[in-house]
Amino acid sequence: MSYLTGGKFFVFCMLLEAAFIVIFARLADYGDSARPIQPKVSKVGHVYPSFQDVHVMIFIGFGFLMTFLKRYGYTAVGVNMLIGSFVIQWALIVRGLIRNKVLEGAKFHINVEEMLAADFASGTCLISFGAVLGKTSPLQLLIMALIEVALAQTNKHICEEILHAADAGESMYIHAFGAYFGLAAARVLYRKDAKECEKNGPVYNSDLFSMIGTIFLWMYWPSFNSGSFEGDEQHRAIINTYLSLTACTVVTFAFSGLLHKGKFEMVHVQNATLAGGVAVGTTAHMVLHPWGALLMGLAAGMLSTLGFHFIQPFLLKYLRIHDTCGVNNLHGMPGILAGVAGSIVAALASADVWGNSRFDVFPQMVPPANTTELESLNSNSVTNYTAGLGRSAGEQGAYQIAALGVTLAMAIGSGIFTGLVLKIPIFNEPQEHELFDDHHWWNVPSGIPGDKGETVVDSGEMKIFKKTEESNVF
Amino acid sequence: MSYLTGGKFFVFCMLLEAAFIVIFARLADYGDSARPIQPKVSKVGHVYPSFQDVHVMIFIGFGFLMTFLKRYGYTAVGVNMLIGSFVIQWALIVRGLIRNKVLEGAKFHINVEEMLAADFASGTCLISFGAVLGKTSPLQLLIMALIEVALAQTNKHICEEILHAADAGESMYIHAFGAYFGLAAARVLYRKDAKECEKNGPVYNSDLFSMIGTIFLWMYWPSFNSGSFEGDEQHRAIINTYLSLTACTVVTFAFSGLLHKGKFEMVHVQNATLAGGVAVGTTAHMVLHPWGALLMGLAAGMLSTLGFHFIQPFLLKYLRIHDTCGVNNLHGMPGILAGVAGSIVAALASADVWGNSRFDVFPQMVPPANTTELESLNSNSVTNYTAGLGRSAGEQGAYQIAALGVTLAMAIGSGIFTGLVLKIPIFNEPQEHELFDDHHWWNVPSGIPGDKGETVVDSGEMKIFKKTEESNVF
């Protein structure tokens, strides 16, 4: 490191922070229920607890999950916090620009719902962080986040406002997008020395720190998938996610033991146990039935564990994709599974099985305006449905698959582009000795695992030479 | 380990998971407020935050509390997660079968309240896990959980539906049952080599990991004891548990320092500080008054700390009960204290002190149907009480003690039975070198505490020999 590196990073951060403040001053304001209003009503209550659960997932969950590397824990948990804080502000701006007519003088509004969306947005970038963990400089990571947020939010907007696809826990827009964006960037950044670096592995305590992240992600995932709903949809999303994760965990242990002569693999437990939360993400609020949720978890645990064992080495060897955290197994493939499941469930959302609840989950299945169907629907129901596009179940299923396709295409395309940008020398791509090692990015105290041993061995040898030479004096 | 072990474990897990899914498909459905309903009402809000607190206690609390062993942290936190996930599904089924007329075609319903109950059920098994920690194989633990859940839920059903005993935080049904079930099993599984194994102890960092579990259990215990209540009963349960834990913690430090020449024992701080939550569990929702809650915490801290110092060694030496985590001190004796306190408080629940609130806490003290007492009661009160058995305070106290007795008898009996089952060779009871050691159940990376030193010394010696031999050439 050098003063130049520090200065460059400083200027980049301070300029952007200043820009953020100016943009907020010009374009942002409090949401209605955060403005001085009379009489007082607390709108916070409902969403805030779910938001705090998700907040823990982003900063403790992702942060500690990535501390599994023996010499990279400071960067994992520290830079995770930096990226999260950076993205939250940037995502509020990007969402504000996309979703409001700011050119016509409209302001965008900050409330707890937007805070939840901003935390989700940082989740996307932190998933991509997992794919390039240990092989990127902090500056590269901020550049990556800057680009990714803009494109991920654009993709989400297209899928939601144009394709009108449903994705309760955003398994497509967050997990699949973040994973394949990161993997595409990792492919462009591929380097032989990273693949062979012996620092790219855990020690006993680093694996235990990582489990802190895993378990908080695991426990609060029902809040992640249900946070943007209320009533029976929220309740179903909680139940489905909870059940899916329990089945996923049992199946992960079963396969992990099977694949290693009865010994469990910590990397499976740290990651594959969570795949059930991703896989059920798109359909969490739908009427999956409890057994459907368990089945989804079973499939996800199997897919993810086998992914770690067979697919990840394949990707590295033949496609030169070095996936540090195995995001393809935890977020990528389970995200695709979620999208496909969403399409199938949508295609089966017939009137006789779902009744009117299909209109809650898929508003575009509501009959179009000024039709007798809409009139009869609203006259026979306590709730007054706003006109939709009158999509059939099959059509909705097709749009769900389209959303998955668009997401994958945008993720891979923008990931490749971002990878190329990150290779520009000015962004300080790590040199070989800087890979997977906090020493080059942090002032690290003594006592880093491994060092003590080595030191001792060295000092030992040194002493040995000294002694033995002395012993040869006579 | 071998492919056979892994295969056996795999088949067991997958068969049960498949069975769970089939049973859920046949018998389970969403609870009412999780079904598609119009108009939308959010029933989740009230219970869900409490559920999430308990969820953290089960998976972070119990999981990390047990990581205190120097070479057994992966199993503590990992297998804790496996058992919890397994039990949640199994407990939902067992509760569904016990509480619903499924033979007559009724389905059992999954909602947040049931999720809370399922987490409670896994708590029972994880307490028993603490008694046999380090001395059982994962397969044995799942068999144990399979049996324990069925019997613990049966016991709870008997005490609640037949004896009509009150147990707010289930200190009898969860803590006392889990502890004495586990201790009985540990007695049957007693082995000399486990007692003398030097791996059965902590290192500095493992004790710090363990404190993560302790503190989350300590903080969220008010939610554990109050989760199934609302209104003033919930509020009292929160206050009583909070106060009891603070007094318990101060007293634990006082006794810990006294017993060791002014030095604190980490094992006391990790465990005895929590005894206040157990001791006040049965009576948490009753009108204990703040000073009563503090007194309960004082007694629990003293009992638990003295238990670690005097009773645990006694049990090991004379009764051959090897209690790895000291569950008798944290869950067992404080659970009995809770049950006795519940009986005393019930016996003192006179009309002039308690007023009508005694009918909320002890519904069977409401006068029987078609009596003038019931009529006059309901005519003089804003709430309409459903007829009870007209029990006197003394009678209710007797039924409370009866519930404690039944619980202890069922726990010890079924624990002995389970211990005998676990000794069947097919379940892979650990061999001597497999005790208290992750190496035999996990692929463990280098850097496990203690190993590094050894390695270094070895390599050192090796070098020394080489060098000195060279030095002898002349």
Next chain:
Amino acid sequence: MSYLTGGKFFVFCMLLEAAFIVIFARLADYGDSARPIQPKVSKVGHVYPSFQDVHVMIFIGFGFLMTFLKRYGYTAVGVNMLIGSFVIQWALIVRGLIRNKVLEGAKFHINVEEMLAADFASGTCLISFGAVLGKTSPLQLLIMALIEVALAQTNKHICEEILHAADAGESMYIHAFGAYFGLAAARVLYRKDAKECEKNGPVYNSDLFSMIGTIFLWMYWPSFNSGSFEGDEQHRAIINTYLSLTACTVVTFAFSGLLHKGKFEMVHVQNATLAGGVAVGTTAHMVLHPWGALLMGLAAGMLSTLGFHFIQPFLLKYLRIHDTCGVNNLHGMPGILAGVAGSIVAALASADVWGNSRFDVFPQMVPPANTTELESLNSNSVTNYTAGLGRSAGEQGAYQIAALGVTLAMAIGSGIFTGLVLKIPIFNEPQEHELFDDHHWWNVPSGIPGDKGETVVDSGEMKIFKKTEESNVF
């Protein structure tokens, strides 16, 4: 340590615990909504989740934040738990005595709101703990807490009930008071050996444990600053704190890297990232606007990071203030910044900008009783304002500064007094070899970081000598 030390500590704790119980029995009762009432209403819901977030900040947040010292983790997290539990009980009593006419027979009431206030009170003492960490005995710390709570609550009462100053997250009453009380005590307790002790530093894993505390503090800070509000004020406090922390984190990384040739300092990330929560504490519920919150975070991150780099060494060298955790940088200076900001915002709270909302935030700006202004105000507003003092914005601003001045004066004065009390030999001030070392306060197992290495080196050398001597036989 000795039996005497343990006995003295035991007697002190048990006497006080007994006194607490007697006082609670005489003077304390449940709050209204925790008493048996008909019909049932749940008053807990609103505050309890915020309370639990704050509870986590106090016991996990402060506890683990202080585990950064290489050989002092047990004391950091364990004694943090002891002090917290002790202070909660004592603070409930002190607040009860100050705020109720107990002499006239009134009882003080325990409810979730009071629990939140008691947790806040322990936060004050734990901040002071950070200033003297490693240099005090457990007994000294309890004496310190005993005095500090009484004076901190008196100060809060003066500022709130006499000066009528607003301090949403109590950045003045908690953070500034706790910091300068602790620093004043640290000045009196200054000793050369503590300044030079090589144990006063982190190792790799202790820094990771510390990050657990940092991140939980960081995530739940919005609940800390908003916990005592509802409606739009709560919502604003959440948004302002959230935004301030994100900006503060980015700026902290920027300055940390700049100051160390592009390498981040873990101590900055552990502490300065939180300064944004302190700095926005006083004004969190005011109409800062989102950009104002970001600006506050930017200033706090800069101030705190520069404080660690330039001011802390200065204080140590020239003022002989040894600030173990750097509380001046995290709590002290940002607390003053918060107070000054509060005064400025109050002075700008003009009618045309704020409208009636200024009366919610500053009730003393409401016109006095029996004035036409008050009548016209209440006749033109949906809410009925109770008469205030009719303060102008400028006057309120002056009272805000006065509150800051009173707080600093009381904190420093009582801190010096407390430091002198702690020097009384009976309270076991640590001897030189007991500084920053758990060994002298706990039964510590093997494997403490650093020890292992040393052992190995020794054994290595030993072997070397043996071998080489043998090699000299010929």
